[in-house]
Amino acid sequence: MRRLRLLTGGESHGPGLTVILEGLPAGLDLDSLQLDSWLHRRQHGFGRGGRQRIEKDSAEVTGGLRGGKTLGSPVVMQIENRDWKNWAEFMDPWEVDPERAADRRVSVPRPGHADLSGGIGTDQLDDYRNVLERASARETAARVAAGAVCSQLLARFGISFRSAVLQVGPNIVHDGPPDWDLLESVDTSSPLVTPKPDDEAELVEAVRRTRSDGDTLGGVVGAVVRGLPPGLGSYTHWDRKLDGRICQALVSIHSVKGATIGASTEVAACPGSEAHDAIALAEGGVVRPTNRAGGLEGGVTNGEDLVVRAYFKPISTLRKGMSSVNLETGEETVTQWERSDVTAIGAAPVIVEAMLALILTDALLEKFGGDAISDLDTAWWSYCKRLEGIWTPQV
Ligand SMILES: Cc1cc2nc3c(=O)[nH]c(=O)nc-3n(C[C@H](O)[C@H](O)[C@H](O)COP(=O)(O)O)c2cc1C
Numbered sequence: 411m412r413r414l415r416l417l418t419g420g421e422s423h424g425p426g427l428t429v430i431l432e433g434l435p436a437g438l439d440l441d442s443l444q445l446d447s448w449l450h451r452r453q454h455g456f457g458r459g460g461r462q463r464i465e466k467d468s469a470e471v472t473g474g475l476r477g478g479k480t481l482g483s484p485v486v487m488q489i490e491n492r493d494w495k496n497w498a499e500f501m502d503p504w505e506v507d508p509e510r511a512a513d514r515r516v517s518v519p520r521p522g523h524a525d526l527s528g529g530i531g532t533d534q535l536d537d538y539r540n541v542l543e544r545a546s547a548r549e550t551a552a553r554v555a556a557g558a559v560c561s562q563l564l565a566r567f568g569i570s571f572r573s574a575v576l577q578v579g580p581n582i583v584h585d586g587p588p589d590w591d592l593l594e595s596v597d598t599s600s601p602l603v604t605p606k607p608d609d610e611a612e613l614v615e616a617v618r619r620t621r622s623d624g625d626t627l628g629g630v631v632g633a634v635v636r637g638l639p640p641g642l643g644s645y646t647h648w649d650r651k652l653d654g655r656i657c658q659a660l661v662s663i664h665s666v667k668g669a670t671i672g673a674s675t676e677v678a679a680c681p682g683s684e685a686h687d688a689i690a691l692a693e694g695g696v697v698r699p700t701n702r703a704g705g706l707e708g709g710v711t712n713g714e715d716l717v718v719r720a721y722f723k724p725i726s727t728l729r730k731g732m733s734s735v736n737l738e739t740g741e742e743t744v745t746q747w748e749r750s751d752v753t754a755i756g757a758a759p760v761i762v763e764a765m766l767a768l769i770l771t772d773a774l775l776e777k778f779g780g781d782a783i784s785d786l787d788t789a790w791w792s793y794c795k796r797l798e799g800i801w802t803p804q805v
Pocket of ligand 1: 459522523524545546547548550663664665666667725726727749750751754757758761
């Protein structure tokens with residue numbers, strides 16, 4: 411990120427997570443209820459493990475805010491791990507009794523998780539817990555808290571988000587890129603957060619079957635962002651192109667193995683005349699009758715809805731185990747099982763939104779700058795004025 415910086419710290423079963431978000435202008439109003447409602451969405455979804463019954467995530471702000479307004483200093487938040495009380499003797503930062511710790515030792519790396527690759531890299535092959543505690547997707551709670559803050563800055567300029575699960579394992583709910591109309595009325599409290607809640611009973615059954623088979627599922631999430639002005643990002647250099655920055659952020663989410671923008675996989679098979687979006691004039695500005703590009707051309711927003719999909723692999727901890735090795739004994743064996751999600755796909759939409767909010771806030775601040783929200787407002791409205799006849803903001 412160029413203008414914004416996000417640092418997160420903390421282990422899955424440690425005392426908690428710390429979030430440091432630096433680069434926001436002073437004077438931005440924040441709403442704590444919105445923050446907690448995003449965190450609540452991340453805990454949601456049919457197929458989650460027992461952990462979600464223990465946690466009740468809430469972000470305690472410990473810096474950067476006064477009277478609900480940002481101060482321009484880093485926004486610092488703490489998210490408590492309620493489960494810590496069950497893990498204190500195994501995860502204490504200073505003292506862990508090696509004999510007791512053996513009860514929670516992970517000696518067989520799980521294929522698909524960071525255990526083996528991370529353990530080799532950091533020389534922690536005697537207990538993979540030293541790796542998995544940080545590699546765990548518990549960290550996404552910190553990202554969601556930061557994203558929830560950023561989404562409030564974007565909302566000020568009429569930029570809003572919608573997202574949903576489009577596929578659960580092999581079960582496709584919606585094929586192809588989503589659009590705003592499909593996602594507009596998604597019920598974020600439905601069991602699997604799809605655009606078709608009436609069809610979810612079948613999906614819930616598929617997750618149940620997978621659970622009783624001791625297996626896991628992944629899926630696909632789609633998201634749409636409306637209200638972005640044309641001109642965010644840059645076509646001038648590889649690491650400034652907004653499409654690349656968005657895909658990096660999405661693929662950095664735990665389990666995400668691919669991210670696409672617009673009708674990416676579909677247009678690869680089309681002739682150009684069916685792949686690109688014609689440019690036309692209408693009242694209010696330049697319009698595109700189609701949005702196959704998904705809101706980005708040349709690494710720059712074009713004023714259309716930003717449309718993305720993120721592809722999640724199945725959860726790596728399988729109740730029925732997978733073949734692996736114990737490097738200490740030199741034996742081939744089967745992985746251990748520890749409380750885990752069967753699928754986390756119902757939690758994924760808000761995580762995707764959070765990563766988009768971070769990158770888009772960064773791009774917005776990069777273009778309009780300002781240490782004070784009033785400066786940002788001025789720059790935004792001056793740009794909107796220049797774009798009269800081309801593009802109209804949503805505020
Ligand atoms: C919201 C969420 C929850 C997850 N929960 C689990 C879990 O309970 N057990 C597990 O083994 N993996 C879980 N994962 C997946 C692992 O975090 C992921 O496989 C691991 O970090 C390696 O991911 P990578 O290959 O993308 O680096 C979860 C992922 C997400 C996004």
